[in-house]
Amino acid sequence: MQYVSTRGHAATPSFSEILLGGLAPDGGLYLPAIYPQVTPAELDQWRTLSYADLAFQVLRKFATDIPEADLLAMTHATYRADVYGNVRSGADAAQITPMHVLEDSDDKKLILQGLSNGPTLAFKDMAMQLLGNLFEYALDQRHAELNILGATSGDTGSAAEYAMRGKHGIRVFMLSPHLKMSAFQTAQMFSLQDPNIFNLAVEGVFDDCQDIVKAVSNDLEYKAQQKIGTVNSINWARIVAQVVYYFRGYLANTSHNDQQVSFTVPSGNFGNICAGHIARMMGLPIAKLVVATNENNVLDEFFRTGIYRVRKSAETFHTSSPSMDISKASNFERFISDLLGRDSARVKQLFAQVETQGSFDLSGAPGSDGDEFSEVARYGFASGRSTHFDRLATIRDAEQRYGIMIDTHTADGLMIARDHLEPGIPMIVLETAQPAKFNEAIREALGRDAERPAGFADLETLPQRFEVVAADATLIKNFIAAHTQLPIASATSITSTTPSSR
Ligand SMILES: *Cc1c(COP(=O)(O)O)cnc(C)c1O
Numbered sequence: 203m204q205y206v207s208t209r210g211h212a213a214t215p216s217f218s219e220i221l222l223g224g225l226a227p228d229g230g231l232y233l234p235a236i237y238p239q240v241t242p243a244e245l246d247q248w249r250t251l252s253y254a255d256l257a258f259q260v261l262r263k264f265a266t267d268i269p270e271a272d273l274l275a276m277t278h279a280t281y282r283a284d285v286y287g288n289v290r291s292g293a294d295a296a297q298i299t300p301m302h303v304l305e306d307s308d309d310k311k312l313i314l315q316g317l318s319n320g321p322t323l324a325f326k327d328m329a330m331q332l333l334g335n336l337f338e339y340a341l342d343q344r345h346a347e348l349n350i351l352g353a354t355s356g357d358t359g360s361a362a363e364y365a366m367r368g369k370h371g372i373r374v375f376m377l378s379p380h381l382k383m384s385a386f387q388t389a390q391m392f393s394l395q396d397p398n399i400f401n402l403a404v405e406g407v408f409d410d411c412q413d414i415v416k417a418v419s420n421d422l423e424y425k426a427q428q429k430i431g432t433v434n435s436i437n438w439a440r441i442v443a444q445v446v447y448y449f450r451g452y453l454a455n456t457s458h459n460d461q462q463v464s465f466t467v468p469s470g471n472f473g474n475i476c477a478g479h480i481a482r483m484m485g486l487p488i489a490k491l492v493v494a495t496n497e498n499n500v501l502d503e504f505f506r507t508g509i510y511r512v513r514k515s516a517e518t519f520h521t522s523s524p525s526m527d528i529s530k531a532s533n534f535e536r537f538i539s540d541l542l543g544r545d546s547a548r549v550k551q552l553f554a555q556v557e558t559q560g561s562f563d564l565s566g567a568p569g570s571d572g573d574e575f576s577e578v579a580r581y582g583f584a585s586g587r588s589t590h591f592d593r594l595a596t597i598r599d600a601e602q603r604y605g606i607m608i609d610t611h612t613a614d615g616l617m618i619a620r621d622h623l624e625p626g627i628p629m630i631v632l633e634t635a636q637p638a639k640f641n642e643a644i645r646e647a648l649g650r651d652a653e654r655p656a657g658f659a660d661l662e663t664l665p666q667r668f669e670v671v672a673a674d675a676t677l678i679k680n681f682i683a684a685h686t687q688l689p690i691a692s693a694t695s696i697t698s699t700t701p702s703s704r
Contacts, residue, residue, distance in 0.1 A: 203266040205232040205438070208539040209553075210546030217265040221340050221439050222348060224432050230549070231535050232438045237483040238263035240449075242459045245486075249453050253298035254281040256453075257332070257446045263484075264442045268339075276335045285331060286319040288636070288655035290606070295319065299328070299447050301454050302633075304604050304616075309625040314612070315451045316633045322390060323636040323655070324525070325474065326361035329443035334365035334372075336439055341371035348431045349686055351418060353377045353411035356387045357525045357635070362433045367396040375400045375682050377411035380670055385662050386639060392666035400685060406673035409515060417675040424679060428686055435473040436532050444477030445484075451630045452486055463628045464490035464582075466619035468523070468611040469501055472531040474632065479537055482582055489627050493585040494618040496523045496593075501531055505585035508565030508575025510534065512556055522590050522643040523610040525635065530556070541574050541581065548572070586618030593617065597637075597647040607644065607653060609637040 204214040209230030220232045240248075240263075248256055257277040262270055283295040293300040293316065300319070305312040320327025341348055348371060352359055359376045366374045376391065380403035383391075392401050404411050419425055419432070433440075452463050465488065467475040475493055482488040495502040497519045504510045512530035521527055539549050541564075552562045552571060566573030588596075596613040600606055608616065615631045623629050637644045637652035644652040671677055 203238065203264055204235045206235050206544075206546075207232060208535050208544075208546060209550040216267040217439075218267050218340055221336060222431055224434065224436060228550070229553075230546070231436055231533065231539075233536055233539060233544075234264065237480065240485045245453070245459050248449065252281075252296075253446070253450060254278045256450060257281055257443070260446045260449060261442060265439075272339065276332065276339060280332045280335055285321065286327070288319045288321075288323060288657075289316065293319075297454075299450055301451075301630075302606065304600075304606075310623055311455075311628040312619065312623065313451075313455055313628055313630045314606075314608070314616075314633050315447065315454075315630050317447060318609075318633055318636045320361075321364040322357070322360040323639050323658075324357045324361060325632065325634040326357055327364065328447060329440040330361040330365040330433070332443045333433065333437065333439055334369055337366070337372055338369040347371045347373075347429055347686075349429050349682065350374045350433055351377075351415055351430050351682070352433060353408065353415045354391075355379065355408040355524065356383055357639075358433075358435070360387060360390045363391055363394055363399050363401075366433075367394055367399055369398065373398045373400065373686065375402060375678075375685075377402050377404050377414060377678070379403075379408050379411055380405050382407060384639075384642070386641065389662045389664060389666065392668045393661065393664040395665075395667055400681075401668035402678065402681065403668050403670045404673050404678075405670065410673040414673065414675045414678055418679060418682075421679070428679075428682055430682075434532070435471045441473060441477050441480065441533070441536075444474055445481050447632075448478050448481035448488070449486060451632075452481075452488070455628045455630060456487075459487065462487045462489040463630055464488065464492065464622065464624070466492040466494055466615045466622065466629060466631045468526060468615040468632065468634045469493045469495055470498075470526040470528045470531070472501060472533040472537070474634070476533045476536050479540070479581065479583075483540070488582055489624065490584050490622055491582045492618060492622045493583065494615045495585065495587050496521045496526045496614050497587070497589055498527050498529070499587040500528065501534070502585040502587040504534075505578065505583050508570070508578070509561060509563045510538075510556070511561035514560075522593060522640070522646075523588075523614050524640075525611055526614065537581075541577060542572070584622055586621055588614040588617045594643065594647040597644065601648060607637045607648070608633065609635040609652075610640050610643045611635050 207226030207230035209228040211228040254277045258274045286298045287295045289295045300316045302314040317325035478491045518529040563570040564572040564575045593610045593613040596617040612633045619631045638654045641652045
């Protein structure tokens with residue numbers, strides 16, 4: 203399997219070659235040169251597989267340069283009931299993504315697929331936990347080290363830290379805005395005592411953290427010298443890991459392959475639903491992929507009008523589903539590349555135009571940049587937008603009607619899914635976080651606190667380990683340089699090599 207850049211760069215690297223990197227050298231995103239296909243016979247065989255075995259079957263089609271025995275070992279090390287054990291009472295953790303049927307009548311079937319049972323209670327654990335194992339494996343083979351630098355306002359940073367903690371060859375330097383995250387999210391990250399995890403609380407806002415990451419990444423000499431890498435949502439391995447649960451959702455809710463299902467996906471950077479698009483391109487019988495957005499409706503606007511218009515920081519709202527508060531959707535270029543028939547020159551031109559003019563228009567209207575919007579429905583996409591009022595009402599409604607508590611992001615999905623129900627086609631709403639992570643909104647909706655999975659009861663009282671730093675890229679570069687000189691002490695190290703000597 204070879205990979206190509208959406209913008210046409212000449213090299214065609216392998217899975218392992220793009221695993222540790224981010225953007226392609228031309229600024230594009232990687233995609234497989236051709237999508238591997240699943241046959242009906244394979245789908246039949248996959249119906250009875252465990253999640254770990256299913257993940258192996260999907261991954262081996264993309265990671266063709268990793269020996270199959272190694273890949274199988276990694277999917278089994280990752281997708282374990284004890285890693286994804288934070289399930290609702292009555293749910294089976296061994297399912298990894300347990301299904302919760304909300305409605306099941308002749309013309310209406312509505313299902314919640316639980317993706318937030320991992321260590322940080324959000325769906326990012328589904329891919330990030332595998333990424334931790336893939337990174338460790340690839341670095342061991344190269345006798346190399348990686349220093350992950352990231353900025354977070356919550357979910358991504360904690361998922362990355364829980365995936366990379368104790369991994370040899372890897373350090374994580376995570377910037378977060380000092381005193382701006384929720385107490386729960388802060389405690390989740392800062393209570394990690396692993397010596398390879400560095401929490402840097404930056405005196406500033408999230409944008410300051412992101413600017414520092416950009417400044418460090420743009421210093422190519424420093425970046426190479428300090429072996430700086432990222433784990434952001436454009437990482438191809440994260441997308442592939444997410445493809446797996448679309449297969450699982452389909453197989454768990456159908457009994458034969460001429461049935462279809464639809465998915466509704468609470469969306470921000472278009473990473474999660476991009477994986478659904480790829481599953482569909484592989485031949486999985488998906489009827490609709492419904493993009494659910496909140497007030498930050500960049501994607502809903504495109505899927506209604508054909509106009510992709512990114513927002514400025516000042517136009518980006520802080521909402522009660524904060525993990526969907528985006529100004530542009532960093533994985534969207536992958537879908538546009540397919541929509542334009544992989545015409546890399548046009549992809550490059552359109553995204554250059556986004557940088558200079560802030561938008562492109564594929565509506566086909568006079569003066570627009572193309573007419574491919576008319577093709578969007580062929581790819582199954584539909585969309586909707588929700589508001590703070592909608593999500594509180596949906597949280598209350600889910601409690602009354604189904605007796606379950608859902609978080610604000612999942613509520614955006616459930617609300618929008620209702621508008622896209624079709625007779626005979628199960629609608630699967632992806633549950634992307636647990637309510638405990640967003641307790642303020644739960645209190646506002648229900649007048650009481652969210653349930654917390656066992657083991658999280660005293661989270662905020664645990665000792666915390668972090669450094670407060672000024673919003674200054676030079677200071678942070680110096681901090682990283684000072685700490686990359688130290689050996690990576692790893693409690694769970696399974697090799698006897700001294701990391702500092704590699
Ligand atoms: C990251 C996140 C999203 C958005 O996912 P994308 O892949 O960025 O579209 C939605 N909900 C939650 C809870 C998240 O953490």
